[in-house]
Amino acid sequence: xxxxxxxxxLLLGACAWQSSAQPALESSGNYLLNGAYYMRQVLxxxxxxxxxxxxxxxxxxxxxxxxxxTYTFTGSTLASTTSPVKVETFTTTGSYTISASGEGYINxxxxxxxxxxxxxxxxxxxxxxxxxxxxxxxxxxxxxxxASAANPMATNATLSGAxxxxxxxxxxxxxxxxxxxxDGQGNIGSVSVNGYTGTSATAATQSLSxxxxxxxxxxxAVKFGGTRNTSTLVAGxxxxxxxxxxxxxxxxxxxxxDMFVGVRSATSPPTNFNGLxxxxxLDLNESTDLDSFVPLNSYYGAFQALSGKIIGHRNMSNVxxxxxxxxSSLLVYGGASDFTYSDSYTLNSDGSSDDTDFNQxxxxxxxxxxxxxxxxxxxLSINVALQAPAFSGSGVYLSPVGMVNAASSxxxxxxxxxxxxxxxxxxxxxxxxATASLPFPTMFNGVQVFINQIAAPIYYLSPTxxxxxxxxxxxxxxxxxxxxxxxxxxxxxxxxxxxxxSVGVFTNNPVGGLGYAAALHPDFSVISPxxxxxxxxxxxxxxxxxxxxxxxxxxxxxASSSQxxxxxxxxxxxxxxxxxxYLQAPVAFSGLAPGFAGxxxxxxxxxxxLVSGNATLEIIGQxxxxxxxLLPLSTGxx
Numbered sequence: 304x305x306x307x308x309x310x311x312x313l314l315l316g317a318c319a320w321q322s323s324a325q326p327a328l329e330s331s332g333n334y335l336l337n338g339a340y341y342m343r344q345v346l347x348x349x350x351x352x353x354x355x356x357x358x359x360x361x362x363x364x365x366x367x368x369x370x371x372x373t374y375t376f377t378g379s380t381l382a383s384t385t386s387p388v389k390v391e392t393f394t395t396t397g398s399y400t401i402s403a404s405g406e407g408y409i410n411x412x413x414x415x416x417x418x419x420x421x422x423x424x425x426x427x428x429x430x431x432x433x434x435x436x437x438x439x440x441x442x443x444x445x446x447x448x449x450a451s452a453a454n455p456m457a458t459n460a461t462l463s464g465a466x467x468x469x470x471x472x473x474x475x476x477x478x479x480x481x482x483x484x485x486d487g488q489g490n491i492g493s494v495s496v497n498g499y500t501g502t503s504a505t506a507a508t509q510s511l512s513x514x515x516x517x518x519x520x521x522x523x524a525v526k527f528g529g530t531r532n533t534s535t536l537v538a539g540x541x542x543x544x545x546x547x548x549x550x551x552x553x554x555x556x557x558x559x560x561d562m563f564v565g566v567r568s569a570t571s572p573p574t575n576f577n578g579l580x581x582x583x584x585l586d587l588n589e590s591t592d593l594d595s596f597v598p599l600n601s602y603y604g605a606f607q608a609l610s611g612k613i614i615g616h617r618n619m620s621n622v623x624x625x626x627x628x629x630x631s632s633l634l635v636y637g638g639a640s641d642f643t644y645s646d647s648y649t650l651n652s653d654g655s656s657d658d659t660d661f662n663q664x665x666x667x668x669x670x671x672x673x674x675x676x677x678x679x680x681x682x683l684s685i686n687v688a689l690q691a692p693a694f695s696g697s698g699v700y701l702s703p704v705g706m707v708n709a710a711s712s713x714x715x716x717x718x719x720x721x722x723x724x725x726x727x728x729x730x731x732x733x734x735x736x737a738t739a740s741l742p743f744p745t746m747f748n749g750v751q752v753f754i755n756q757i758a759a760p761i762y763y764l765s766p767t768x769x770x771x772x773x774x775x776x777x778x779x780x781x782x783x784x785x786x787x788x789x790x791x792x793x794x795x796x797x798x799x800x801x802x803x804x805s806v807g808v809f810t811n812n813p814v815g816g817l818g819y820a821a822a823l824h825p826d827f828s829v830i831s832p833x834x835x836x837x838x839x840x841x842x843x844x845x846x847x848x849x850x851x852x853x854x855x856x857x858x859x860x861x862a863s864s865s866q867x868x869x870x871x872x873x874x875x876x877x878x879x880x881x882x883x884x885y886l887q888a889p890v891a892f893s894g895l896a897p898g899f900a901g902x903x904x905x906x907x908x909x910x911x912x913l914v915s916g917n918a919t920l921e922i923i924g925q926x927x928x929x930x931x932x933l934l935p936l937s938t939g940x941x
């Protein structure tokens with residue numbers, strides 16, 4: 304069965320926010336990492352055969368960046384499989400690349416991991432990231448400057464006031480949250496810890512007393528006292544590093560495999576939690592209902608906070624399920640790693656928030672520029688998010704963070720794919736607003752967009768926004784160079800990682816990716832709350848970013864209605880209803896929507912067993928997964 308798409312203008316008009324190879328990003332942001340930094344990286348190998356951690360590694364020390372793409376590291380490594388287990392010191396050199404956005408990568412610090420790299424983000428001098436390449440391990444990497452001209456090397460006086468700390472140790476396993484108040488003279492005193500261990504869904508409390516700290520060469524030894532056992536998660540001595548402004552702390556045990564991140568405590572809702580944030584974290588699913596899956600995963604990415612809503616992206620290191628049930632399908636499909644999602648949040652009066660979808664509790668810096676999270680057991684986790692800097696430029700200017708999926712509004716950290724509808728933001732991009740007719744031209748009103756030197760078909764342009772179809776010759780698993788030429792004036796260059804797919808569902812909402820999916824009944828009428836999809840009905844949903852098709856079509860030309868162009872692989876479709884039922888929907892067709900350029904269509908049957916109401920739609924492509932759009936359902940009396 305083939306349904307006729309009729310909503311393209313509506314979809315693309317409502318998509319925007321208002322305003323292998325080793326991929327190579329542009330390196331104009333290398334200066335963002337400059338000077339000596341303290342760093343800590345923890346890595347975890349999970350064995351599918353044994354269902355347990357097979358190896359853990361702790362790397363920490365001083366990494367000195369030149370500001371021009373090279374670094375020197377002096378520090379130590381500790382590996383659980385080394386016999387005997389001991390700390391080994393070493394010195395090495397390496398390279399890094401940071402783009403104008405702050406996204407980039409640091410080639411492996413430990414030569415043992417030669418060929419790997421940590422991919423992540425820089426904001427306010429702090430680097431957070433993970434390996435992010437699906438190489439069999441999960442990790443978290445944090446680095447902060449040791450000192451600056453305005454803020455000399457940290458001493459006991461630097462650590463002063465109340466800090467809220469998120470803590471995680473996958474080897475225990477457990478996570479925790481606590482507040483500690485330092486007096487600037489080496490004393491912390493009493494600390495009350497709330498945390499989860501193992502498979503428990505009940506929080507345990509732990510009381511510590513006589514906690515002290517002492518700085519040497521800009522790093523502190525925090526003495527929590529006691530020893531680790533089944534009832535005490537935080538114990539012993541922890542190394543602590545602090546940002547030059549004293550607002551951010553991180554660290555872990557010198558002889559262990561834990562990680563903590565902390566921020567000056569807020570006592571009221573953050574004043575400025577909105578806009579774009581960079582994020583990284585670790586997830587460990589200890590729930591027994593998913594014990595047949597690989598439960599450990601790390602990620603980096605970004606999210607956009609929008610007045611109680613979030614549009615987010617995570618590039619996940621392993622194809623393993625996340626904390627909640629709807630993502631367990633990732634392992635079934637065996638390839639997805641680029642995950643986009645929608646979420647919601649409510650700020651509590653004490654400056655915290657709770658997230659039932661991700662089973663996390665979040666804390667903020669008072670101005671909203673830093674958010675930390677830890678998991679509610681048995682879904683253990685640690686998350687750190689940094690508000691992105693502001694970007695602006697003169698002339699024809701592309702924002703380094705202004706590349707988003709036209710359907711889902713997935714942030715720029717999400718991969719770009721051949722055939723994707725892509726929206727670019729900036730200033731001076733065109734003289735007036737205009738919409739092109741089919742076939743989409745590669746020069747429109749004197750404007751061209753080049754993606755890896757190939758002119759992209761243009762659907763829409765304005766002085767601040769251009770929507771294009773990514774050329775099908777764009778190489779996956781690499782990086783794309785993007786720039787605009789406006790009547791002879793060339794913009795700055797921006798880059799984005801590429802993949803096979805970048806699945807996003809169009810929605811009938813001013814903010815793409817939120818709200819109800821753009822979907823049709825078999826009679827071509829729009830699916831809506833007043834006209835919901837029925838159990839057993841074959842519906843059509845419209846998307847961007849499903850990748851290559853067979854037979855292929857020319858860039859910017861409409862797909863044929865007489866010879867359908869199918870996606871090279873059939874996606875998986877799942878629906879999660881309000882009662883928690885999570886069911887797979889049989890796919891009847893996946894390909895380009897006939898008569899349109901850059902618009903994909905999936906026809907699937909609504910499975911029985913779902914309840915009436917809004918169901919969240921999950922679609923998994925070859926290497927990407929979207930869990931954002933809603934589909935209203937009715938059981939029709941069943």
